[in-house]
Every structure is written in structure tokens, then in C-alpha cells.
Amino acid sequence: MIPAPIPRVLLSLSCLFLTWQAEAVFAGESVDIKIGAAHFPPYTVRPEQGADTGLLPQLAEALNKAQQRFHFVLVPTSIPRRFRDFEQGRVDMAIFENPDWGWQNIAHVSVDMGLEDAEVFVTHRTEGRDQRYFDDLKGKRLALFSGYHYAFANFNPDPRYLATTYNATLTYSHDSNLLMVQRGRADIALVTRSYLSDYMVRNPGSADELLASQRIDQVYHHYALLRPQAKISGEEFAALLEQLRVSGELTRIFQPYQIQVTATPAR
DSSP states (O other): OOOOOOOHHHHHHHHHHHHHHHHHHOGGGOEEEEEEEOOBTTTBBOGGGTOOBSHHHHHHHHHHHHOSSEEEEEEEOOTTTHHHHHHTTSOSEEEEEOTTTTOTTSOOEEEEEEEEEEEEEEEEOOTTOOGGGGSOOTTOOEEEETTOOOGGGTTOOOHHHHHHHHOEEEESOHHHHHHHHHTTSOSEEEEEHHHHHHHHHHOGGGGGTEEEEEEEEEEEEEEEEEOTTOSSOHHHHHHHHHHHHHHTHHHHHHGGGTOEEOSOOOO
16 A cells, blocks of 8 residues: 655644754754843842842743743843843843833833732831821932832932932932931832842841831832844743743742732733
8 A cells, every 4th residue: 555645734844843842952052032131139139240149040040941942141231221222132121121111112022920019118117107107208308229210200210300309319229228218318218028028138137127118109010021023922931931930930939029929911
């Protein structure tokens, strides 16, 4: 009996499968995906100084261990420069972002990461001071991080606007801002809940000196922003995150910092 010819469609699918297998097997042929790393503790800590600490390096490592098709690498950038680096293709992705943080006029694909943090107000704990202290910011000296977009200021990061409108001192260190509050040089500092948690671990004596607000300035609902020309699609990156969510890796990385790992985001 003469065997029937194999349909061309099946041959094509077989070739595609073998090609995909070859890509997965040969790690040396994996595609580099460049992630912008700007100082945003505890997510990224001083990447421009070669520091390999923070949550972003842990996430990149977990992504690389989960598969072989893509190799995620960190490229140091800065809070103000990250937009230009993204547009010019120096980086393929920006992670722990929000499309409202100055990205409105920049072409991108957004992926809901299913991670939530929050920005809170922190003051020096003194007798008679309670949560009502955070109700009105007028007349209070604020310590803020330069370049950040704050909800109470309508997401306007302009230093002059913040200094004149909110009597703000802008720095490049959350530690410095919290120390200003503790030493009476500022009345209120704004930090993420994750950063405050880390700060308390590093400075256990501060727990008795600092009062955090129940009032939330903004919920950080984190997104990954991808260049439309990136060699990884939004769907592919979302699938990798889901793999880490199911395996428990996201919880392992983020839960110690009080960052909520939410249910699978809708696509």
C-alpha cells in the first residue's frame, strides 16, 4: 500500500512546532528584553550605581528561570529620562508603571500586572496627633520625592509647582524624607506602604516615632508598559506573569513588602 501524502497544513504546523522547540532548547538564541530600571525603592534601588537589589531584579530572575525564549535584562535609567529611553528604543519595557504617569502621549502597550501598593502620608508621632492630622495639608511642610506624580497634586510633578503650592521640599531619598519628619524639619512625608514596611524593618526604633495615615494618596495599580516594536507582545508577557502567579513566585517576591498580589487581571 502506498502511504497517503501528509497534508501540507500538518507539515507546516510540524515545522512551526520544531522551530519553537529549537528556540526553547537553545538558550543562547533567546531574545533579550530590556527593562528600564529607575530608582524607585523598594522596587529598584540605585541601578545606576550597579546595585542589584530591589524587587525588579528578583522579578527579572524569576521570569528568566520560568522560560528560555526571552532573557530579561535591566538597563539603568532615571525617573525623568525613562520616557526618552523608552521612545528611543533603549529599553523595551517599563515595569511598575501607570499609564497616567506621563505616558499619555507615548505609544505603548499596557499589561496589568495584578500588583497593588499604596502611597501613604507619614508624620512624627506626638501627643494628641491622630489621623485627623492628615485631613488637611494646608500650612504643613511636605517632604516629597523629586519626579514623582502625587494624586493630591493632580499628578503634577513640577518641582516649582509643588514647592510653591504645597510648601514641599523635594529630595531623591525616601530615607531622607522620613528623617526630616522625625527631626522636625518636615511635617509630612509621602512614601509607599511597601517602602515604609522595609524602612521599619531596617529602623525598628522608628515604629514608635512615626505615624502612618489611613488616608491613601493613591493606590499603585502596577502596569508593565511595552514598546509596540518590542520582541515580546503584551499577551506573551501577561502569560509569563500568570505563570509566576500560579506557581506562587509573585507572592513570594512581593508579599513581604505588603504588596498585594491580586487575582488574574482581565484581558
